[in-house]
Amino acid sequence: MSIRFELRAQPSRTMVWLSPIIAITLTCCVAMVIFALAGLEPVSALATFIFSPLADLYSVGELLIKAAPLVLIAVGLAVGFRAGVWNVGGEGQLILGVIFGGFIALTFGPTGGVWVLPVMVVGGAIGGAIWAGIPAFLRTHFNASEILTSLMLNYVAQLWLSYLIFGPWRDPAGFNFPQSAPLAPSALFPTLIDGTRANASILIALVAVGLGWALMSKSFVGFQLKVTGLSEGAAKYAGFSAKRAVWIGMLAGGVAAGIAGVGEIAGPLGQIFPTASPGYGYAAIIVAFLGRLNPIGILFSGLLMSLLYLSGDVAQMSLGLPSSITGLFQGTLLFFLLTADVLIHYRLRATSAAGAPKGAANGL
Amino acid sequence: MFNISRRNFIKGAAATAMLGSTGLPVLAAGEKLKVGVIHMGAISDTGWEYFQAQAWRALQAQYPDQVEVTVLENIAQIQDCERLFRQLSTQGHKLLFGTTFSQYASLKKLAPTLPNSHFESCAGIDSSENLGVFEGKHHEGTYLTGIAAGRMTKSNVLGWVGAFPVPQVIYSLNAFLLGARSVNPEVVLKVVWANAWVDPAKEKDAVAALVSQGADVISGSPNTPVQGLAAEEKGIWSIGSTGDFSAYVKKGQLVSFELDWSAAHIEAAKAVLEGTWAPTNRWRGLGEGGFVKMTSSSPDLPASVAAEMATAEAAIIAGTLNPFAGPIKDQAGVERVAAGAVLPDNDIKGMTWLVEGVQGTLPSA
Numbered sequence: 001m002s003i004r005f006e007l008r009a010q011p012s013r014t015m016v017w018l019s020p021i022i023a024i025t026l027t028c029c030v031a032m033v034i035f036a037l038a039g040l041e042p043v044s045a046l047a048t049f050i051f052s053p054l055a056d057l058y059s060v061g062e063l064l065i066k067a068a069p070l071v072l073i074a075v076g077l078a079v080g081f082r083a084g085v086w087n088v089g090g091e092g093q094l095i096l097g098v099i100f101g102g103f104i105a106l107t108f109g110p111t112g113g114v115w116v117l118p119v120m121v122v123g124g125a126i127g128g129a130i131w132a133g134i135p136a137f138l139r140t141h142f143n144a145s146e147i148l149t150s151l152m153l154n155y156v157a158q159l160w161l162s163y164l165i166f167g168p169w170r171d172p173a174g175f176n177f178p179q180s181a182p183l184a185p186s187a188l189f190p191t192l193i194d195g196t197r198a199n200a201s202i203l204i205a206l207v208a209v210g211l212g213w214a215l216m217s218k219s220f221v222g223f224q225l226k227v228t229g230l231s232e233g234a235a236k237y238a239g240f241s242a243k244r245a246v247w248i249g250m251l252a253g254g255v256a257a258g259i260a261g262v263g264e265i266a267g268p269l270g271q272i273f274p275t276a277s278p279g280y281g282y283a284a285i286i287v288a289f290l291g292r293l294n295p296i297g298i299l300f301s302g303l304l305m306s307l308l309y310l311s312g313d314v315a316q317m318s319l320g321l322p323s324s325i326t327g328l329f330q331g332t333l334l335f336f337l338l339t340a341d342v343l344i345h346y347r348l349r350a351t352s353a354a355g356a357p358k359g360a361a362n363g364l
Numbered sequence: 365m366f367n368i369s370r371r372n373f374i375k376g377a378a379a380t381a382m383l384g385s386t387g388l389p390v391l392a393a394g395e396k397l398k399v400g401v402i403h404m405g406a407i408s409d410t411g412w413e414y415f416q417a418q419a420w421r422a423l424q425a426q427y428p429d430q431v432e433v434t435v436l437e438n439i440a441q442i443q444d445c446e447r448l449f450r451q452l453s454t455q456g457h458k459l460l461f462g463t464t465f466s467q468y469a470s471l472k473k474l475a476p477t478l479p480n481s482h483f484e485s486c487a488g489i490d491s492s493e494n495l496g497v498f499e500g501k502h503h504e505g506t507y508l509t510g511i512a513a514g515r516m517t518k519s520n521v522l523g524w525v526g527a528f529p530v531p532q533v534i535y536s537l538n539a540f541l542l543g544a545r546s547v548n549p550e551v552v553l554k555v556v557w558a559n560a561w562v563d564p565a566k567e568k569d570a571v572a573a574l575v576s577q578g579a580d581v582i583s584g585s586p587n588t589p590v591q592g593l594a595a596e597e598k599g600i601w602s603i604g605s606t607g608d609f610s611a612y613v614k615k616g617q618l619v620s621f622e623l624d625w626s627a628a629h630i631e632a633a634k635a636v637l638e639g640t641w642a643p644t645n646r647w648r649g650l651g652e653g654g655f656v657k658m659t660s661s662s663p664d665l666p667a668s669v670a671a672e673m674a675t676a677e678a679a680i681i682a683g684t685l686n687p688f689a690g691p692i693k694d695q696a697g698v699e700r701v702a703a704g705a706v707l708p709d710n711d712i713k714g715m716t717w718l719v720e721g722v723q724g725t726l727p728s729a
Binding site for chain 2: 182197
């Protein structure tokens with residue numbers, strides 16, 4: 001008896017949603033093996049790993065403020081990914097959001113009023129859009145691969161932020177340490193729940209999910225993007241502009257990442273450091289695919305990814321495992337997801353070893 | 365939000381002096397003291413994080429039955445450190461150690477909201493009700509290593525690889541030159557900034573630049589053996605400044621000193637165990653219970669120089685020698701410390717100027 005893959009006539013809709021669940025289940029199995037090898041009781045360790053970051057209200061708040069930027073960026077990126085626009089520059093676009101938002105916060109924060117924060121959000125969006133606009137322009141005018149250009153611009157953005165924090169924005173009262181002055185209260189998101197750090201930036205992420213869903217599922221533009229992503233030739237034939245798809249796809253990611261950058265400095269950070277982004281721009285790519293490029297799915301995958309970050313700290317604190325476990329589990333999850341995705345287009349078929357399998361005669 | 369300023373610093377120090385032992389929580393009889401430490405980087409075999417780790421290891425060794433230490437490493441994001449300190453505190457950790465100045469702002473924000481824990485920040489501005497700070501007088505170490513450098517240099521040019529122009533680094537390199545000039549007034553010190561605490565490539569480039577400018581003894585602030593190795597390759601001496609790299613730099617390391625925070629950890633834990641913890645602002649150098657320890661010296665270091673260093677060390681410990689005793693002029697030739705005077709501690713801690721003889725500038729803000 002042997003097992004072989006057989007191409008499905010149509011991609012399986014069930015498997016599209018089942019595959020993340022298979023991936024999560026398998027990741028949990030791997031986690032238990034790792035726990036067992038580390039000398040821990042696998043089931044209770046897994047329970048600690050998953051549930052202790054949700055033990056109290058404060059921790060739930062932490063889960064939300066980590067998930068919010070991931071969801072926001074992933075929704076933005078998904079718009080592009082659906083149209084076959086591979087924006088891997090979320091990190092740089094986030095940093096531009098930090099720079100633009102930070103400029104407004106440092107310049108007007110100390111004297112400004114309630115308008116400072118909304119202006120920061122808009123500024124961050126513009127910053128992210130500019131940074132995403134560069135690869136879009138290069139792609140539409142020179143046919144330069146946006147994968148390369150957007151990725152390279154991440155490093156450029158990081159250097160700009162370092163320059164600003166080491167130079168003009170260094171806190172004069174900060175003993176020359178590379179950090180900005182603390183942001184004024186007017187430049188910070190208000191806290192939603194007392195006793196937690198959960199702030200209003202979470203609402204922005206929720207709005208983004210709603211907008212993303214409306215754009216992708218309900219609008220004509222969303223349909224055009226999807227067609228462009230599936231077949232550029234077909235899109236052209238139908239009169240849909242491929243250039244327009246590139247611009248919309250890139251800018252959606254840029255705006256979302258830029259706003260997420262503002263959310264970091266105006267939220268849990270409260271100050272600008274050269275390391276303002278914890279790599280959310282990259283992690284959001286995993287979130288987008290784990291959520292099937294669907295805003296509702298992304299909401300859940302963002303929460304899951306956030307949970308993984310927090311669990312990594314729990315692993316250190318309560319289980320005595322190294323913090324690199326977070327990266328290990330994130331990688332394992334993505335690995336199993338990509339593997340399980342094969343089942344969307346293929347089905348497994350068991351055939352008897354004796355004699356030629358019947359399917360082979362049909363030439364696959 | 366808080367505001368770091370000289371004035372607040374003094375206010376805080378005064379408030380601390382008045383408060384004394386406040387009504388902070390005391391452990392129940394027989395209860396184990398849970399201690400939490402958060403490292404920003406990975407604990408390695410040498411350097412800053414290693415010294416921090418040596419401190420809680422010493423604490424564990426001192427109180428194997430009474431103290432339990434929870435250690436988190438690789439917490440690079442400041443966003444995370446606030447949450448983790450809070451979690452450690454709510455899990456019953458009564459004593460929490462911050463390991464770097466970057467965590468100080470978070471601790472400052474957190475401490476008032478977590479009155480059940482005592483916080484100790486390694487590097488920080490001022491103490492408050494349940495937050496103490498401690499830092500080493502690095503300049504006492506660099507002054508002594510400066511003596512060795514001043515005696516061994518043939519070109520009379522020393523080199524310093526600067527990490528960041530923070531006061532800690534500025535007073536270290538100033539004292540390095542002052543130590544060298546105490547035995548050899550002809551010496552100058554060239555400074556190159558790496559703008560990183562750890563960046564092997566930049567450190568190596570910096571050493572090459574210093575050597576090409578004639579430096580024949582190199583010291584610096586990034587906590588890695590890289591500068592020593594690069595100097596050894598060029599056939600010149602290096603100094604293990606806040607780190608003994610003789611295991612890597614087998615021939616070229618002249619002398620070294622290390623940071624030893626064991627006393628800070630053990631004293632704080634002892635005070636919590638005894639219910640006498642009070643916020644302090646500890647700034648210590650050489651000597652018993654100090655935070656700076658002279659470590660290895662090369663067999664090629666002449667006995668006369670070693671004796672000179674030992675004499676100076678004894679004088680510093682006895683309080684008869686202060687590296688920042690006047691007269692001291694800055695780079696522009698302006699007298700900063702008059703003859704017979706010493707620079708006040710707070711002026712050293714906030715130092716933003718370079719002494720006469722330092723060639724190089726501070727990266728401007």
